[in-house]
Each structure stands twice: as C-alpha cells, then as structure tokens.
Amino acid sequence: MKQSLELTVNGQSHELLVDPHRTLLEVLREQLGLTGAKEGCNLGDCGSCTVLLDGKPFLSCLVLAVEAQGREILTIEGLSQNGKLHPIQESFVQHGAVQCGFCTPGMILSAKALLDRNPRPTEAEVKEALSGNLCRCTGYVKIVEAIMETAKT
Amino acid sequence: MKDCANYSVIGKRLPLIDAVTKVTGEAKFTGDLFVPGMLIGAILRSPYPHARILNIDASRALKHAGVRAVVTGKDTAGVKYGALEHLRDEAALATDKVRYIGDEVAAVAAVDEETAREALDLIDVEYEPLPAVFTTEEAMRPGAPRIHDHVENNVSLSLHIPLGDVEAGFARSDFIFEDSFETQCVAHCPLEPHISLAACDGGQIVLWSSTQGPFYLRRDLSLTLKLPSSKIRVIKPFVGGGFGGKREMTAGDFCAALLAVKTSRPVKIAYDREEEFSATRRRVPMKIYLKAGVMKDGTLVAKRCRVIADGGAYNGRGPMIVASGASQMTLVYRFPHFLFEGHHVYTNNPVTSSMRGFGNNQIRFADDSMMERMAKELGIDPVELRLKNVRRPGETSLMGAKVTTCGLPECIEKVAERGGLHKKRAQNGSGGNGRQALLRGFGVASAAYISGCKLFFEHDSSAAIVKLEEDGSVCLLTGASDIGQGSNTVLAQLVAEELGIAFEDMRVVSADTDTTPMDLGAYGSRTTFVAGNAVLAAARDAKKQVLEVAAERLEADSADLEIRERWICVKGSPQRGMTFQAAVSAALNSPDGKSIMGRGYYNPPTDYDPRTRRGNVSAAYSFAAQSAEVEVNPETGEVRVINLVAAQDCGFAINPMATEGQIEGSVSMGLGQALYEDLVMEEGQTVNASFSAYKIPSVRDMPPVESHLIQTIDPEGPHGAKGIGEMTLVPTSPAIANAIYDAIGVQIKSLPITPEKILAALKEKRACS
Numbered sequence: 001m002k003q004s005l006e007l008t009v010n011g012q013s014h015e016l017l018v019d020p021h022r023t024l025l026e027v028l029r030e031q032l033g034l035t036g037a038k039e040g041c042n043l044g045d046c047g048s049c050t051v052l053l054d055g056k057p058f059l060s061c062l063v064l065a066v067e068a069q070g071r072e073i074l075t076i077e078g079l080s081q082n083g084k085l086h087p088i089q090e091s092f093v094q095h096g097a098v099q100c101g102f103c104t105p106g107m108i109l110s111a112k113a114l115l116d117r118n119p120r121p122t123e124a125e126v127k128e129a130l131s132g133n134l135c136r137c138t139g140y141v142k143i144v145e146a147i148m149e150t151a152k153t
Numbered sequence: 154m155k156d157c158a159n160y161s162v163i164g165k166r167l168p169l170i171d172a173v174t175k176v177t178g179e180a181k182f183t184g185d186l187f188v189p190g191m192l193i194g195a196i197l198r199s200p201y202p203h204a205r206i207l208n209i210d211a212s213r214a215l216k217h218a219g220v221r222a223v224v225t226g227k228d229t230a231g232v233k234y235g236a237l238e239h240l241r242d243e244a245a246l247a248t249d250k251v252r253y254i255g256d257e258v259a260a261v262a263a264v265d266e267e268t269a270r271e272a273l274d275l276i277d278v279e280y281e282p283l284p285a286v287f288t289t290e291e292a293m294r295p296g297a298p299r300i301h302d303h304v305e306n307n308v309s310l311s312l313h314i315p316l317g318d319v320e321a322g323f324a325r326s327d328f329i330f331e332d333s334f335e336t337q338c339v340a341h342c343p344l345e346p347h348i349s350l351a352a353c354d355g356g357q358i359v360l361w362s363s364t365q366g367p368f369y370l371r372r373d374l375s376l377t378l379k380l381p382s383s384k385i386r387v388i389k390p391f392v393g394g395g396f397g398g399k400r401e402m403t404a405g406d407f408c409a410a411l412l413a414v415k416t417s418r419p420v421k422i423a424y425d426r427e428e429e430f431s432a433t434r435r436r437v438p439m440k441i442y443l444k445a446g447v448m449k450d451g452t453l454v455a456k457r458c459r460v461i462a463d464g465g466a467y468n469g470r471g472p473m474i475v476a477s478g479a480s481q482m483t484l485v486y487r488f489p490h491f492l493f494e495g496h497h498v499y500t501n502n503p504v505t506s507s508m509r510g511f512g513n514n515q516i517r518f519a520d521d522s523m524m525e526r527m528a529k530e531l532g533i534d535p536v537e538l539r540l541k542n543v544r545r546p547g548e549t550s551l552m553g554a555k556v557t558t559c560g561l562p563e564c565i566e567k568v569a570e571r572g573g574l575h576k577k578r579a580q581n582g583s584g585g586n587g588r589q590a591l592l593r594g595f596g597v598a599s600a601a602y603i604s605g606c607k608l609f610f611e612h613d614s615s616a617a618i619v620k621l622e623e624d625g626s627v628c629l630l631t632g633a634s635d636i637g638q639g640s641n642t643v644l645a646q647l648v649a650e651e652l653g654i655a656f657e658d659m660r661v662v663s664a665d666t667d668t669t670p671m672d673l674g675a676y677g678s679r680t681t682f683v684a685g686n687a688v689l690a691a692a693r694d695a696k697k698q699v700l701e702v703a704a705e706r707l708e709a710d711s712a713d714l715e716i717r718e719r720w721i722c723v724k725g726s727p728q729r730g731m732t733f734q735a736a737v738s739a740a741l742n743s744p745d746g747k748s749i750m751g752r753g754y755y756n757p758p759t760d761y762d763p764r765t766r767r768g769n770v771s772a773a774y775s776f777a778a779q780s781a782e783v784e785v786n787p788e789t790g791e792v793r794v795i796n797l798v799a800a801q802d803c804g805f806a807i808n809p810m811a812t813e814g815q816i817e818g819s820v821s822m823g824l825g826q827a828l829y830e831d832l833v834m835e836e837g838q839t840v841n842a843s844f845s846a847y848k849i850p851s852v853r854d855m856p857p858v859e860s861h862l863i864q865t866i867d868p869e870g871p872h873g874a875k876g877i878g879e880m881t882l883v884p885t886s887p888a889i890a891n892a893i894y895d896a897i898g899v900q901i902k903s904l905p906i907t908p909e910k911i912l913a914a915l916k917e918k919r920a921c922s
Contacts, residue, residue, distance in 0.1 A: 029185075030187070033187075034178075035178070035181065035182075035184075035185035036177075036178020036179075037178075038182070038184070038344070038345070038393070039184065039423075040344045040345065040346070040393075040426070041425075041426040041843065041844055042425060042426065043426060043843055043844070043845070045426075045843060045844035045845050046344060046426075046844050048344055075178070076176075076177065076178035077177070077178050079177070080177055085173065085176065085177070089173075089176040089177065092172070092176050093168045093169075093172040093173055093176055094168055095810075096166070096168065096169070096810040096811060096813070096814050098168075098169060098172045098175045098176060099169075099394070099637040099638065099639065099814055099818065100343070100344070100345070100391070100392065100393045100394040100636060100637025101171070101172075101174075101175030101176075101180050101391060101393070101637065102182065102343075102344040102345045102393030102394065102637075103344045104175050104176055105176075105178045108176060126852075127852045127853050128853070130851075130852045131851050131852055131853050132851075133852075134344065134844060134849060134851060135344065135821075135852075136341075136342050136343055136344055136394050136396070136818070136821075136822065136849065137344075137394050137637050137638075137814075137818045138814055138817060138818050138821075139814075139816075139817030139818045139819070139820050139821035139822075139850075139855060139858065140817075140821065140851075140852040140855050141813075141817040141855065141858055142810075142813075142814060142817065143852070144852065
C-alpha cells in the first residue's frame, strides 16, 4: 500500500505517494528525477548516495523515504544558487578534484556538512569527514586540497 | 626541453571541460537515464562453478505478474565473442555449460526491479554438476576436468619466447638469483557498477552503456546478435570509472539489447555491487618463477621468466596479458639473454582479464622485488643497481620495442633524491617520540608502458572531426572514450591550441558510434597519444580551410597567416587581420555557403608481428619510477606508507593537473593492491563481494604523494605527449613491497602484504637468527 508523504527537497515541498519500503535514494532518483545522488553499492558502504538531512550527511540508500519526512533534504542539485556554484563546488572544479564524477556529489555534500559545522577544519578532520565516501579515481589528494582551500577563504 | 612558453592552452592546469557538469550533479550516467516505457532487466547466474545445462524452463517466470520476457542461450545464435578470433570461447548467455559461479544463464525483463529479481527465482534450470578446478595446478594436472572441450590440460595459450642464449648467459654470470612470486586477484571497483540500457529506434538497437569503448562494443554486439553494425548504435554517456573492467561486452549489454528487441520496449540492466565484485572481470593472478644471472658489478646478463596465469573460466583478454608480461620484462632493464614461458590456464573461477597495467603490474612486482634482493645481497645500492641496467633512449628492446624518448634514468634519480630527502627528514624527526619500535624502510620500483598498441587489430586507429561554428566556437567529434580520466579535456586543449582559440570556445561530443568517428576505446594508454594525434590532424585540416577564407579577405597568402587569441592575422603584422569568428562566418555567409569541418585520423607507425610476437608494438613508450617509505609495526604487522614520490616520463603534460590526478589515483589503487585488496575465493565463490569485506583505500589510508613530471617531448606524440594512465599504477605495489623488505629484512613474495604475512615472516626470521 502506498503512503502519502511530503518531502522538502532543496527548499521545495513535494507531495508523493510512496511505497513505505522505498529508500530516499530511490524516491529522489526515480520519482523526483534528482539523479545527482548515485547508487554505488546500495549497502551503505561507498557514500555515493550521500545527501544532507537537516544539514547532516546521510546515506540515502539506507534511509527510508518516510523517515525523511519533516526534514530539510539537500541534494547536490540544490547546492548552487541561481547558476552560481557553491564555493566547495567551485574549488573542486579549480583543483582538479573531479575525475569520473560519480562520487563527486556525495563527496561535496559530506564536505559541506563539515564546513558548515566546522569552517576551519584541520586536514585530519577533513579526512575523518570524508572517510565514508569512496573514490577510485583521484586518490583523494586533490579532493582534500579543494576542501582545505575552501576553508581558507 | 622544448620551449613551452608559447603555448596558450596546452601545458596548462585547466579544470576538466565537464567538471562543472559533474559538481552540480547534472552529468547523466547510464543509470540516470529513464526512458518512457522502460523495463528493468536482471540476469540469472550459475550457482555452480562447473555444470552442464540440461534444461531451462522459464514458464513459471513468464506467468509471474509484471514479467515481459525471458531469454536464455536458446534465444541466441550462440556466437562466441572476444578480441581475437582464434581465442573466442565465450557466449553472452551460456548454451551448453556454465563454467564459473556467476556465469550468465538467462535474463528477465519486467516492469520493475523487484519483479525482475523475483522472476529469476522462478526460472527452473536443471544442471548436471561437473567436477571443477580452482587452482592452476589442479587445472593443468593430467586427467583434470576439461573446462572447454577443445582445450587440452586447460591451457588456452602457451608462449615460449627464447631470445639470445639464456643458458649461456647464466653460465657466464657471477651470481644466479632464483625465486617465485605470486600476485592476487583484485577488482577494478569503479564507483559506477556496469549498466546497460537498450531501446529499439528507427530500425536500430540503441544501447547506452557504461563502456570504455563503444566501437568495440558495437563490434561484439554485431557479432553475437548477428546484425550488421549499422543496425546497432552504441552511445557512451558519462562513465563512472573503468580501469580496464569496462572494455569488454557484458551479458548485461547483450541481454538488454536482446530483451529490447523481444519486448519492443527499452530495457535497463544494472549490475549490483555484489555482481560487480563476483561476476565481472578481475585482474589476472599470476605465479611468476624468475631466474636472473648477474655479474659482480650488478650488470644483468640473463633472465628466465615463467608465468602461470589463472585465467578463470574464459579467455577474455587474458592470453594477451600474459604476452604483454614478456615485453614488459625486456623493456625496463637491459640484458642480452631472455627466455619467457607463459601459460594461460582455465579454471572454474570468475574470468580474469584487462585491468589498468595489463600484466605489467604482476611482472614488475616480481622483477623489481628480485632487483631489490639482488642489490641487498650484492651490496650495491638498489638505486645504483637500477641505474646501471636501466633502459636508455634510442635503444631497441630484446622483444623489438624501439624506444625513442626515455626518461627512466631521470625518473629513478628523481624519486631516489626526493624520497631520500623525505627519509632523512623523517629519521631526523623520529628521535624521542616514542615510536622507535616502528621499523622504517625505503623502496623504489620502475615501470615502462606502451602508448597504444596493435595487439588486437591490424590497426590502432582513431579519427576525429572538428566543426567550426558560426559563433566562433568549435565542436570536436571524437570516438575516444572519456571515462573520467579527462580525455575530452586534453583533446579539446589540443584543438584549441592548434586553432588559436580559447579553451572556453570548445565543445566535445564523445562517444557515439553513429555521430562520432571511429576510435578503438580507452585502453593501452592510447587516448592522449593516438586520439590526440587524430584530433590534431583534424584541427590542422580545419585551420587550413579557415586560413584560406581569411587569406582571401585579407588579400594575403594563407601560408603567411597565423591565429592567436581568436585573431587571424599576417605573421608579424597583428593589425592586418580579422577575428576567427568573422572568418568562419564569412565562409558560411557567402555564395559558397562553406561550412568548415576538419577531419583527420591517426594510426601509429608500428611493426609488431603477432605471429612471432616481436617487433615494435607501440610508437612511443612512457616510463616511471616511484619510491615509498613505510613504517611497519612489528607487534601488529601493520604497515603505514609515510610518503610516496612518483616521477613520470609523460613526454609532455598537456594538462599537468590531470596528469597528477592519474598519478594520485594510481597511488591509491597501488596501495590497495600492495596491502589490502584480495578477492577471497572458496570453491569458486567470491567470499568478500562488498566494499565492507573488500577494502579499497579510503581518504585516511592515503600517504602524501609528491608527483614529478619528466617531460621528454616525444617526436611522435601530440606536442610530445605520451600515454600515462596505466603505467602510473605499475610501480606503486613493488615500491611499497621493497620498502617493507627494507624495513623488516624479509622479503614477502606474494601480494597483498598483509599484517599476517609480516608477522609470520618476522617470526620465522627470529626463529632462524
């Protein structure tokens, strides 16, 4: 039986009919067309599906859509404003922190959650915050650089 | 070195051309495509490592609500596919037998994923289990079960390559070293699992696939679906990494296409992470028996190398990977006598095939490990031993590789110098901090690699079209596959430089078998070199045309014109000119209506003879060295890599930031292969088929990486560039292994070097002393 629920995603409210066992990742991607959050493992191991709920990073493949009701959901699509990139996005671009781009949305959202909470993190704190986001292309070096640079500005 | 100061677009640290699209989440990967009416497919895989298929009954599945179609081997032409005709042994869906756990037996299309997965359980397959073999020893034993009827002793390819006189070489050597090494099976682990989406459109099958080579894929689909290639269109959307694992057609590609035809609906098949780990291609594990003869002063005289490769159930690219090891052995260091013996062996394990490095990683681990022991036992500095025997420019290897530019000596010197500095700093700083109990070690390793090769086809070609647009922008059409490595960026930089326009003026369309010209795909570190030369040829053709138009308008000879910063003018008279955009527009808005399109292709000049397996396989060779420093905890066996220095002869770095990105990514992959990664098998079953059980390095595991680009300006490369994407990975594991050897005084000869192996080695060492 589908259940009606209201999700607030990137500042917009959506009324949806959803099977209660659907994950937030499935609903974002398949019902709302927000495909920035990726499915890399569907087991909570890789971090590609990271989104922010009330500013905190969550693995959307492990969150049921119904659990996200009443919370502010931020996906990568909601990060740039009026066509202007968020400073973390801009820094990722400029520092070569992007290769294939599959892990990038999750990486950037984990970084945003960190910098909102701790605007001047140490390198160790950046690494701690990103330790749940796997990347096979970059070796993380330029990702850490990009975040440290954003924190300086 | 060539003066690069005059370049305005190449040689610059530019962001990827599609970086903004990626950071905003706009980039559409195959999984992000939802086509109206789309069905979801799933694949039924064999639970047996070896069994005969007696019967498949799909009637229960077909009755299940929401199921639209089921296909089995009977619905296919049963055609075997693969790169080389004589080694083709695999059908897209099994017809008679299954040969590994995960082998594809049937596929379902249904209204959603749950229904498709439920339907898999309703397909009744009657198997007759057969005896299976899981190690190369078992597989090669006389009387072992035959995995493929036509192959005796399960050896699908044996190579015997004698060069010089190896026995005479050993006889005249002062010292002989002999050892055996073993490399493990590792997974590519792109963050995006394999995925395919097929639809029928206008009499064609259109397939969007996470592929590294749409043209190769079209060829295999044409072969297996028995359709002319014009009836198939393969489109490569954004691809989430490949590392060699997305080179070959998958059952997902084939079944999506077949099911789309059968249902007249689009069908998407996405592999889940478990399938990705347990049923897709993986690296070829090798046992390497190495014998080397050396003079007192460290001069290498002779080497004998015997390789036994566990190919798994089908050939894939495995036999060529074994062959590639032979040429690698003779490329990095020089010696006059060599005997190579290689066997590619079938087992009932999942298929092993291409992975970044293509056989070089395995061979270099063995060879550079032995070099290290040689140095220690001869009392020669390991760096000096390498420099004494190192490949130099202008030489031809025993296998026939004609080395033009070669920066390997500089690479080795660089990592020794920089790594040595770090070492000294670390030693100075380590006193009194309570960590004296940790054992420190330093190691180096080398590598060499092709820039494209002619192993698979008569050609190694790439073609390109450069369209000049009325608004002054330029659109490059290339079949080269950007899978995250940044090839679209590098190719756009080359075109912009040639045409004297800005990087921002460029757009790239890649890759689509109907709308972009042919390219063989992203493998063999060929894209920058081969596709780079192709786009340069196309850009030059376009430039010639636009200059002719401008020459007429400016009343000048086109040979006297140049383009700089979007301005076409007579050389030396910048005031006498017109904008690039005005010239393109003038050509079109004239009675001629001339639309300027440049075209070009490039096929590297090589002379490899596949029969003798000798000759010059590539038109250029890149070289690299890395040094690693480690700390080993003798109580726990844990290893921490403290720093890693990489030096890379890349010819010329068209985009140094992207080149560094390749190096840093390789270091993380190499770190995993050195210390953690290993697909654990039990009776053909992959035990650790998830990221929680199969550990790849996270951000916290990464050491600081210092990259040095040695620019040797290759005469054949585009502006001197050579391929780098694979080789950067090759020296990492042996450098770390050598550092561990230096730290603990015992050499561990199998990868990965786990804490258990270290503790066992230290225990044995204590027992012996």
